[in-house]
Amino acid sequence: xxxxxxxxxxxxxxxxxxxxxxxxxxxxxxxxxxxxxxxxxxxxxxxxxxxxxxxxxxxxxxxxxxxxxxxxxxxxxxxxxxxxxxxxxxxxxxxxxxxxxxxxxxxxxxxxxxxxxxxxxxxxxx
Numbered sequence: 001x002x003x004x005x006x007x008x009x010x011x012x013x014x015x016x017x018x019x020x021x022x023x024x025x026x027x028x029x030x031x032x033x034x035x036x037x038x039x040x041x042x043x044x045x046x047x048x049x050x051x052x053x054x055x056x057x058x059x060x061x062x063x064x065x066x067x068x069x070x071x072x073x074x075x076x077x078x079x080x081x082x083x084x085x086x087x088x089x090x091x092x093x094x095x096x097x098x099x100x101x102x103x104x105x106x107x108x109x110x111x112x113x114x115x116x117x118x119x120x121x122x123x124x125x126x
Contacts, residue, residue: 001117002026009120012086016124017081020081022096022117033099034079037072037110038092038122047108048094049081052100064090086124093119 008020024031035050049070050059058070069082079096097113 002028002031002098002100004098004115004117006094006096006117006120009094009122011084011123011125013126014087014124016086017061017082018083018086018122020083020094020096020122022079022081022121024077024079024098025080028077030100031098032101033103034072035097035099035108035113036079036081037095037097039095039119040092043092045093045110046094047110050108051079054106059108061108067104083122086122088124091124 003025005023006020009019010018012018033050033051033052036048037045038048039045047061047070048064051070051072053072060068067085070079072079096117098115099113103112
């Protein structure tokens with residue numbers, strides 16, 4: 001079992017930055033990939049970014065490429081999402097997810113992930 005706890009959300013003005021953290025605990029050696037998803041009110045859960053736990057390969061949604069950066073700190077079992085140049089359309093609850101087995105690089109369906117955090121709210125507004 002793996003437990004995930006997100007932090008770092010909040011209210012920020014358009015053009016601003018936030019850094020989200022996701023701390024993993026439990027049997028973390030089983031993790032193969034971690035990802036961030038987001039869900040706005042009335043919308044479906046949307047892929048944001050993912051990172052392989054061992055090789056550091058990263059994947060991004062087109063909507064956040066060049067603005068968001070996903071990274072990991074294995075010693076702390078933590079994944080980060082640095083969000084720059086935030087826009088109002090980035091407003092959502094952001095969720096951290098973990099996958100134990102291999103996923104093809106282009107697999108972004110949220111149902112493929114095994115563990116989820118409780119989410120952290122990000123609001124971009126002036």
